[in-house]
Amino acid sequence: MRFLVLSLFLLIGTLAASALDRAAVETEYQKWLEQEIWPRAKSEGVSRQIFDQAFEGVRLNWELPDLVPPGTEAGTPKIQRQAEFGSPGKYFARNTVDGATSVGRAMAKRHAVTLAEVERRTGVPGRIILAIWGRESAYGRVKIPHDAFEVLGTKGFISTRAEYFSEELIAALRIAQAGHVSPGSMRSSWAGALGQPQFMPSNFLAHAADGDGDGRADIWNSEADTIASIGNFLDQHGWVAGRDWGFEVTVPVTVSCSLEGPDQGQTIHKWEALGIKRASGRPFPEGEQDGEGFLLMPAGRYGPAFIVTPNFYVLKNYNMSDLYALFVGHVGDRIQFGVGDFQANWEKIGGLFRSDVATIQKALVAQGHDVGGVDGLPGYKTRRSIGLWQESNNITPTCFPNDALRPLLAEK
Secondary structure (H helix, E strand, O other), X not given: OHHHHHHHHHHHHHHHOOOOOHHHHXXXXXXXXXXXXXXXXXXXXXXXXXXXXXXXXXXXXXXXXXXXXXXXXXXXXXXXXXXXXXXXXXXXXXHHHHHHHHHHHHHHHHOHHHHHHHHHHHOOOHHHHHHHHHHHHOOOOOOOOEEHHHHHHHHHHHEOOHHHHHHHHHHHHHHHHOOOOOHHHOEEOOOOOEOOOOEOXXXXXXXXXXXXXXXXXXXXXXXXXXXXXXXXXXXXXXXXXXXXXXXXXXXXXXXXXXXXXXXXXXXXXXXHHOOOEEOOOOOOOHHHOOOEEEEEOOOHHHXXXXXXXXXXXXXXXXXXXXXXXHHHHHHHHHHHHOOOOOOOOOOOOOOOOHHHHHHHHHHHHHOOOOOOOOOOOOOHHHHHHHHHHHHHOOOOOOOOOOOOHHHHHHHO
């Protein structure tokens, strides 16, 4: 370990003064695999044969995002790769929503027995499981492009979250050792997620379930196992049986958008007393009235608003994006209940670069606001901090970063 740290230190010093020598980094990568990863894998019961098969011909993948090669520094990317951090409305593209819905309805019929059994056991509605499956892999129809060990090895060695991905790399080796899938055929997303439910390796080890009764959990080839595994994941993360995920609402101007967030919950009937109503015009279900609800405004005043339940935040354990959880809930409702589009429109916003949003966050932090981290991602803490700043400066609060906000912050 000490030798490897010294080697990397010397390499970084050399490369910092010259152009990045990828061949030299590759050499250090192979040393890291042998001196760091192999001993850890061996201690977890991984054989040398499985280890060698996993890394046969594997090299660093320099095309992956969020890499920090030796001699460079991590920074906020200027361009955001993921749709949920641009204009929120793009996440709900017509073809994506319609495709997940139509195929989801067919899958609901095909797997009615399995879905009913999983719902009985976990309390998780089948429509929610289907919507996740559709979002993650288009119900198993999307080709998984990458070698999992190439991705996890690269990210474990030179990414912004190296420790996390190193742990996932060990988990992937354990999966191969257990015989769930051969090392050479373990494919993943660019982030290392596996199979039809796109589980990270550690999630597979913790939550994969047998849905077809053959005694094994196969998230690559078995649709029943995929359904059972997703339901098991949500159940073990605290899904509350009998509660919905949330409701689209109208928020009057008398209710501040800065009240958003999972740390500002109150009973739904109290939100209703403030003037918040369901966008559909129907009353909130009687069984939800005394349950806790949370204001969600993913585009601030520029898009639909919601009162969500604790189950919404269970969905976020699957993917930490508000828009991801919202997509799942919405598509699930379309699959089972035939609901239409949201009542409110998504306005055209999100034209700032991620680095621009980070600049706004830094300005807010300097003024004492909690933005949840200067990362260029407009999460709920950033959105409500913008609203609070706007209110304190006698500006109509919108709770979302836009071009008009940057110069205003710079002036203060």
